Structure formats: structure tokens, C-alpha cells
Amino acid sequence: MRVPTAKVLLVARRELFQRARSRAFRIGTAIVALAAVGFVVLPSALAGAPSTRRVGVVGEHSASFRAALSTAAAAFDTEVTTTVYADVRAGQRALRSGDADVLLVGSDELVWKQGADPELSAIVASAVQAAEQQRVIHDLGLSPEEAAALLQPTPIRSRALEPVSEDEAARMGLATIALVLLFSSISVFGGFLVTGVIEEKANRVVEVLLSRARPDELLAGKVLGMGLLGLGQVLLVGACVLAALLAVGTADLPEATPGMVGWVVLWFVLGYAFYSVVYAATGALASRQEDAQSVSVPVTMLSLGAYFLSFVAMESPDGLLARVCSFLPPTAPFVMAVRAAVGTVTLWEVGMAVLLMALSIYGLIKLGGRIYAGAILRIGPKVRLRDAWRAAGS
Amino acid sequence: MLEVQDLTKRYGEVLALDGCNFSVSRGRIVGFLGPNGAGKTTTMRCIFGLARPDAGGVLWRGREVGREERRRFGYMPEERGLYPRMRVHEQLAYFAELSGLGGPAAAAAADRWLERLGLADRARSRVEELSHGNQQRVQLAVAMAHGPELLVLDEPFSGLDPIGVESVAGLLAELVSEGVTVLFSSHQLDLVEDVCQDVVIIDHGRVVLSGDVLELRASSSRRSLRVTVDGAPWIPSIGGVSVVPREEGRPRVLVDASTDLDEILRLAQQAGQVTQFSFEPPSLSDLFFETVTRKGSR
Numbered sequence: 001m002r003v004p005t006a007k008v009l010l011v012a013r014r015e016l017f018q019r020a021r022s023r024a025f026r027i028g029t030a031i032v033a034l035a036a037v038g039f040v041v042l043p044s045a046l047a048g049a050p051s052t053r054r055v056g057v058v059g060e061h062s063a064s065f066r067a068a069l070s071t072a073a074a075a076f077d078t079e080v081t082t083t084v085y086a087d088v089r090a091g092q093r094a095l096r097s098g099d100a101d102v103l104l105v106g107s108d109e110l111v112w113k114q115g116a117d118p119e120l121s122a123i124v125a126s127a128v129q130a131a132e133q134q135r136v137i138h139d140l141g142l143s144p145e146e147a148a149a150l151l152q153p154t155p156i157r158s159r160a161l162e163p164v165s166e167d168e169a170a171r172m173g174l175a176t177i178a179l180v181l182l183f184s185s186i187s188v189f190g191g192f193l194v195t196g197v198i199e200e201k202a203n204r205v206v207e208v209l210l211s212r213a214r215p216d217e218l219l220a221g222k223v224l225g226m227g228l229l230g231l232g233q234v235l236l237v238g239a240c241v242l243a244a245l246l247a248v249g250t251a252d253l254p255e256a257t258p259g260m261v262g263w264v265v266l267w268f269v270l271g272y273a274f275y276s277v278v279y280a281a282t283g284a285l286a287s288r289q290e291d292a293q294s295v296s297v298p299v300t301m302l303s304l305g306a307y308f309l310s311f312v313a314m315e316s317p318d319g320l321l322a323r324v325c326s327f328l329p330p331t332a333p334f335v336m337a338v339r340a341a342v343g344t345v346t347l348w349e350v351g352m353a354v355l356l357m358a359l360s361i362y363g364l365i366k367l368g369g370r371i372y373a374g375a376i377l378r379i380g381p382k383v384r385l386r387d388a389w390r391a392a393g394s
Numbered sequence: 395m396l397e398v399q400d401l402t403k404r405y406g407e408v409l410a411l412d413g414c415n416f417s418v419s420r421g422r423i424v425g426f427l428g429p430n431g432a433g434k435t436t437t438m439r440c441i442f443g444l445a446r447p448d449a450g451g452v453l454w455r456g457r458e459v460g461r462e463e464r465r466r467f468g469y470m471p472e473e474r475g476l477y478p479r480m481r482v483h484e485q486l487a488y489f490a491e492l493s494g495l496g497g498p499a500a501a502a503a504a505d506r507w508l509e510r511l512g513l514a515d516r517a518r519s520r521v522e523e524l525s526h527g528n529q530q531r532v533q534l535a536v537a538m539a540h541g542p543e544l545l546v547l548d549e550p551f552s553g554l555d556p557i558g559v560e561s562v563a564g565l566l567a568e569l570v571s572e573g574v575t576v577l578f579s580s581h582q583l584d585l586v587e588d589v590c591q592d593v594v595i596i597d598h599g600r601v602v603l604s605g606d607v608l609e610l611r612a613s614s615s616r617r618s619l620r621v622t623v624d625g626a627p628w629i630p631s632i633g634g635v636s637v638v639p640r641e642e643g644r645p646r647v648l649v650d651a652s653t654d655l656d657e658i659l660r661l662a663q664q665a666g667q668v669t670q671f672s673f674e675p676p677s678l679s680d681l682f683f684e685t686v687t688r689k690g691s692r
Binding site: 007010011014018022199200203204205207208209210211212213377 | 439442443444445464467469470471472475476477478479480488489491492493536537
């Protein structure tokens with residue numbers, strides 16, 4: 001099938017610019033970009049906020065306790081202030097009003113407003129312990145050297161059987177962003193295609209169009225135009241996410257990030273091409289926007305299933321399920337993106353998946369093109385797949 | 395010249411076209427008339443390859459109509475057929491480009507047509523913001539922008555008020571005077587009687603009558619007679635009279651063309667004062683019903 005490119009490009013240009021110029025689309029893009037940036041920025045913004053804990057103390061406390069408290073706090077990457085209250089009653093008042101996070105009564109009781117904060121509990125307990133040791137050492141009259149020897153902690157090495165590096169955790173985050181972006185872009189732009197196809201059919205523009213261009217030219221142009229717009233949006237949102245990651249702190253950015261952006265773009269292009277043809281062809285089956293939902297349900301279910309499977313794949317990216325799914329065209333775009341981020345993918349695996357994907361896209365264009373051509377001029381109730389197939393074949 | 399030859403098209407149980415046969419002469423404005431469901435739209439779709447006939451074909455200047463020929467055609471489908479939210483000028487230029495004009499030529503054609511239709515100030519309006527009549531005119535411009543030799547319009551007058559009909563009809567007449575061939579369909583025979591030079595009347599997928607309107611009317615064996623006596627409709631009591639049932643309040647009868655006019659006038663004057671007396675060739679719908687009834691009774 002030789003498709004004269006001029007008409008395809010004309011149709012694509014119209015699709016792209018008409019949609020890009022609509023206010024709804026611009027607002028939607030801004031919201032998506034903001035949401036993606038928020039997804040990156042918010043966790044660290046929230047985590048970075050309240051780092052100073054306030055400890056209320058009732059009764060005697062030594063200078064060494066306060067020193068031990070700040071040492072212990074430093075170990076937890078936080079700061080602690082202490083306030084002395086005259087009696088338990090005053091301390092509890094401060095606790096209730098939120099002026100103190102915990103109240104230490106004597107050296108053997110911690111009072112909380114609602115529940116114990118294990119981290120703060122450990123900080124205070126270890127400070128109490130340290131102050132107590134200091135006191136005993138002092139009472140025994142040991143020399144500073146003896147005291148130092150006594151307090152010298154035994155070094156303990158630790159090792160993990162399945163270590164999760166910070167980098168890996170960040171990769172998981174990145175994979176999640178990539179997945180959400182891939183799935184939502186494919187669904188949203190697929191949805192645009194469905195409504196666009198039905199709009200043309202419902203108001204008969206398609207007859208004017210088809211008196212000037214062939215169905216395959218029209219279909220190809222629509223898919224291409226919407227795809228370029230989608231790619232633009234993916235790149236824009238991706239750039240926003242990268243900028244946000246950089247702004248939050250380069251330490252959070254895994255080494256794999258630039259490569260990851262490349263993978264997302266590749267799998268968006270392939271995944272979009274795969275699903276969009278199906279979306280456009282199913283859109284042609286309906287004549288009214290009310291039927292848009294029902295005709296596209298099977299496609300939506302398929303992509304949703306693939307999307308969920310990819311979260312399963314994220315748990316064990318090199319497991320059998322993930323391996324198999326990364327080759328199957330409906331799931332490959334999502335699962336391969338995940339495996340590229342958190343698993344180990346060899347080049348031949350990617351090459352194989354891309355090849356299978358390309359073959360299935362070619363087949364779908366043929367198949368979808370025929371269904372589109374067979375259904376696009378049939379106004380009225382929903383066209384059955386079989387009828388559309390036959391209509392175009394005769 | 396456009397020749398539609400023996401078009402047959404079946405949609406499931408429905409036989410939409412049953413050997414539809416007619417031709418359209420160059421530089422004429424041809425009304426393609428018939429009741430709803432007669433097969434008009436299907437025929438037009440076959441001309442543009444939007445429907446594939448089961449049998450028969452369409453020729454343009456003696457050659458089978460294909461992609462190349464269709465580039466010289468302009469088509470306006472029934473109602474709407476425009477992107478409601480696209481701007482008028484952009485839309486015109488887009489369709490012109492899709493019809494094969496280059497970008498600048500398409501933009502120039504859009505300018506020219508908007509100027510011609512008096513819509514230059516609406517160039518940047520969205521189509522949905524225009525009145526129905528103006529939308530119809532933009533549609534015509536869309537069909538014409540690439541300068542086709544044949545213009546095919548499906549129900550261009552439906553839904554238009556008398557002023558709209560007048561303006562579209564005027565435009566079609568202008569186009570024909572510029573050498574364009576126009577084929578348009580309508581189910582309102584009386585509405586378009588004065589617009590077309592030739593007619594093709596179709597019923598149940600077959601052409602029942604075709605030719606030059608004036609000739610068809612004149613050569614009919616019947617005449618339309620309308621007489622008012624003392625302000626009330628009057629019907630002569632002679633042989634061969636058939637009452638036209640459709641015209642409320644202003645009864646009209648068909649009589650044989652050979653009827654003696656003097657005799658009727660004398661009878662009418664005996665009945666009272668004659669305030670109106672018209673004796674004309676039958677209208678297109680008279681011809682249509684006469685033909686259909688004759689065929690039906692056969």
C-alpha cells in the first residue's frame with residue numbers, strides 16, 4: 001500500500017494544530033505537567049519540613065543528657081530542643097497544646113500526646129542511657145582513658161542479602177512516573193482519536209474528506225497528527241520531571257535517568273502506534289459520541305490490564321511473567337519500560353520486543369485500516385466488527 | 395458530461411438503487427429529485443466512490459470515474475459536513491489543499507470565496523458561530539474552492555429559509571454561467587422547480603423522469619388549472635379532471651391539455667364572478683406523481 005504522504009501530512013497537521021490550540025488541551029497539558037512535577041517534588045518537600053523535635057523535661061537533667069540528646073538526634077538526621085517544665089502538670093499542658101512532642105518525666109517515663117514516635121523515643125532513650133553511663137563512670141572515678149575505653153562501641157558490620165540501593169529506589173520512582181506517563185498518554189490520545197473519528201462521522205465531515213482522500217490516508221494522518229502531539233506532550237512532561245528532579249537535588253537522580261527518558265519516548269511511540277490504530281478503528285464503529293465509551297471499552301481494558309501487569313513486573317522485573325510480557329505487543333510498551341528502569345534487559349531482548357511490536361503494528365494498520373474503511377461511512381447504530389470487515393472487503 | 399449507468403446497490407434487504415440511469419450535460423444545472431429514500435444520496439455517494447455499487451458505473455467525459463476524475467469534482471454532503479469548531483478561512487483552505495491545491499493557492503482560494511460570499515469579515519469565526527444559511531454557503535465554498543468542473547450537492551436547500559434558498563440558488567446560477575456543471579438533489583420538488591434547468595426524477599432507485607424542465611412540463615398531456623369564483627375555489631364538472639391533493643386551501647386540478655379553455659371559462663362565469671383563472675403546464679411534483687401513479691397502476 002503506497003500512501004501519498006502529502007495528504008497524510010495535511011490531515012496530520014490539522015489534527016495536531018486544531019487540538020493543540022484548544023484551551024482544554026492546553027489546560028490539560030499544564031495540569032499533567034504540574035501533577036508530574038508535584039509527584040517528584042512533594043515527597044521530598046514533605047520529608048524535608050519538620051526536622052526539629054521538642055522534648056519537654058520534668059525534673060533534674062544534666063548537661064551531659066542534653067549533649068547526649070543532640071548527639072543521638074544527629075544520628076537520626078534531626079534536631080532536638082529541650083524545654084524544662086516545673087511539674088508534670090505543666091509539661092502535660094505543653095504536650096496537649098503541641099508545644100512539646102514528648103515529655104520526659106524523671107529518667108524513666110515518656111509521656112506522649114497520642115502515640116509514641118519510635119524514632120523520637122529511641123533518641124530520648126539513648127540519651128538517657130548515655131547520661132546514665134556518664135554518671136556511673138563519674139561515680140566510679142575512672143580516668144578519661146578508662147572511660148573512653150569503656151564507652152568505645154564495638155564496631156558492627158552490616159550486609160544485606162538483597163540490598164536495595166538508594167539508586168534503585170529512585171529507579172523504582174522513575175519507573176512509576178514513566179508508567180503513569182505512558183499509560184495516561186496512550187489512553188488520553190487514544191481517546192482523542194476516538195472522539196475525533198466519531199465527530200467526523202457524526203457531522204458527515206468524513207464524506208467531504210473521503211471525496212478528497214482515501215480512508216487509509218485519513219486514518220494515517222489522524223494517527224500521525226495525534227501521535228506527534230502526544231509525543232510533544234510526553235517530552236514536555238518528561239522535561240518538567242527532569243527539571244524538578246534536578247531542582248530537588250541531583251543526589252536523587254539515578255544514573256539511568258537520561259537513558260530512561262529515551263526508553264519512555266521509544267515505548268510511547270510504539271505503544272501509541274499500537275493502541276491508536278485500534279482506537280481509531282473502533283471509533284469508526286460508532287456514529288454518536290454516546291457510543292464512544294462502549295466501542296472503546298475492549299481497547300481500554302486491554303491497555304489497563306497491561307498497565308497493571310507492569311506493576312506486577314516492577315516487583316520482579318526479571319521474573320518469568322515480566323520476561324514473557326515484555327515481548328507480547330499489548331504489554332511490551334509498559335513492561336519493557338519497567339524492566340529498562342529497574343531490571344536487567346539485554347539488547348537482544350529489546351530488539352526482539354521492538355521487532356515484534358513493529359510487526360504487530362504493521363498488521364494492525366492493515367486490519368484497523370480495513371475496519372475503519374468499512375465502518376466510517378455507515379451512519380446509524382453501532383457497526384459490528386464483522387460487518388465492517390466484510391464491507392471493506394467486498 | 396456525467397453518465398450514471400445502471401447503478402445498482404443493495405444494503406441488506408433494501409434495494410437502494412435499482413438500475414439507476416441518467417446523464418448530466420455540461421454547463422447545466424440539474425435537479426436530482428425524488429422523495430426521501432429514493433436513492434439520491436446513494437447515487438451521489440457512488441459518484442464519489444463513497445459507496446461501491448453492486449453493478450453499473452459512472453463515467454465522466456466517457457471515462458470511468460476514478461481518483462483523477464474526482465479531483466475535478468466538488469461534493470457537498472447533506473447537512474453540516476464541516477468541522478464546527480474550526481475557523482472558516484482555515485477550513486476552506488484545508489479542504490482546498492486536500493483537493494490538491496498548494497498551500498498559498500488554497501489560502502488565496504479561501505480569500506476569494508469568502509469575499510464572493512460576503513463572509514470576509516467572518517474569516518476568523520468558528521463555523522458553529524455562523525447562521526445556518528451562512529454555514530451552508532461556507533459548505534458550498536468548500537465544495538467549490540479548488541475550482542471543480544462538476545459540483546454535486548446533496549440537499550443544498552434543506553433547512554434554508556426563503557432568503558437562504560434565494561441566495562444559494564443565485565450562487566448556483568452564477569456558477570453555471572461560469573461553465574460549472576451542477577447536480578443537486580432535493581426532496582422538495584416545488585421548492586427547486588425554478589432553480590434547475592434539467593431534472594432527473596428518481597423513485598425507488600429508478601429514474602422515472604428526466605429532461606429539460608420546461609420541455610417536460612410543456613410536453614405533458616396535462617395542464618394545471620386553478621379557478622377562483624366569488625373568492626372561492628371552483629372546480630369544473632367536466633371529464634378528465636383530477637384534483638391535486640396536496641395544496642391546502644388553494645385547490646388546483648389537472649385537466650387534459652386539449653381541454654377547451656373557453657368552455658371552462660364560460661362554465662366558471664355562469665357560476666359567478668371569476669377572480670382568478672390560471673391554466674399552466676403542470677408543476678414538477680404534478681409530473682412526478684402522475685408518472686409514479688401511472689407506473690404503479692400499470
